[in-house]
Amino acid sequence: MLKKVTITAFGQDYTCTKESGNTWKVSVVTPNTSSYNQEGHYYPIVVKAEDEAGNVKTVDTNDQTLGNLLKLVVKETVAPTINITSPTAGTKTAQKRPTIAFTITDNDSGVDESTVKLNFNGQEYTTSNFTRQEVSSGYKYEYTPDTDLPDDEYTATVNASDNDGNAATPKSVTFEVYAAAPTLSVTSPAEDLVTNQPTVAYSATTNGESLTVKVNGVPQTVNLSGGTATGTLTLSEGENTIISAATSETGIETSITRTVTLDTKAPVISAIEISENPANTGETIVFTITVTD
Ligand SMILES: [Ca+2]
Ligand SMILES: [Ca+2]
Structure with a gap:
């Protein structure tokens, strides 16, 4: 005569109830976590049957016939x-x-x-x-x-x-x-321009997002609109270095350097020599002029 049948699962014992014939049953709720991280990826179950005389039969996952049936795989359902x-x-x-x-x-x-x-x-x-x-x-x-x-x-x-x-x-x-360098074309002033005007018109075209123009390192105001830049540059007496730098949306730069000379001073005539003066009619004479600029 059987006395009781118990199973051990998830660290707890559950007592089965006798059904008709030789069948015993118990309902058990699975744990909230997957068996994947358990050894062998399953929860091991142990079944124990005891008769009135005190004889006990235990079956676990190592049993050659029934052991694999006691490897309970529990899957979770939450996606990564x-x-x-x-x-x-x-x-x-x-x-x-x-x-x-x-x-x-x-x-x-x-x-x-x-x-x-x-x-x-x-x-x-x-x-x-x-x-x-x-x-x-x-x-x-x-x-x-x-x-x-x-x-x-x-x-x-x-x-x-x-x-x-x-x-x-x-x-x-x-x-x-977007790694392409921006296009840049400076249309004014021309390279190596020499002028006696203290300002010079600036114009350029670019597909860059922004454009800076510096004359001898001094930033100038230019208006960039629709790919065309215009402005007026202020020159210093002598040689001026004009650097135009266009920058793309992703920070890639293209630059062009122009050299423009401002010369507002007229030449200075410091000496005149005529040889000979007075001269005879029909004589060849030589003018020697000393000029600095
Ligand atoms: Ca998951
Ligand atoms: Ca001059």
Whole structure:
């Protein structure tokens, strides 16, 4: 005669109730956490039957016939979280090999690294293409292209699942590589201009986002509108170095240097000599003038 049947699961004993015939039953609620991180990825169950005479039969996971039936796999249902930390969505970068950084975290069964995938620029990359750093409940991965990317818009998409097969919502980021130097053409003043006017008209065209103009290091006021810059430059007596520098949205600079000379002083005639004076009719005479400027 059987006295009782008990099972031991998740560190607790549960007493079964006799059903019809030789069947005993008990209902048990599974734990809130996955069995994935348990040894063997399962929760071990022990069944014990005792008769009235005091004989006890215990069956556990090591039992050759029934042991595998006592390996209880419990799966959690919460998908991992993906967060792309760099680049920021919608940004433009001058970097031709921008690093794509993302974290994948999962609180319970953990990130299944074989499912971590980055789709970028028409290719699929896996963890062997990434550098990896452990973070709380997951990993931070970084991917850096090994060739320069042409200027264009790019989208990076990350996928991952946890060890219990829960697939994360994929995350994407779209950004632009813009590494081209801006165009710049200075139409005025001309190179090596010599003038007696203390100001000179400035004009230039550029596809840059901004333009600075300096005369001998002194910033000048120029108005840039619709790709055309205009202004008036103030010159100093003598040689003036005019540096125009256009900067793209991503900080790439193109510059042009012009040299303009301001000369407001008339030449000085300091000596005149006529040989001979007075001269005879029909005689060849020589004028010698001394002039400085
Ligand atoms: Ca999970
Ligand atoms: Ca002069």
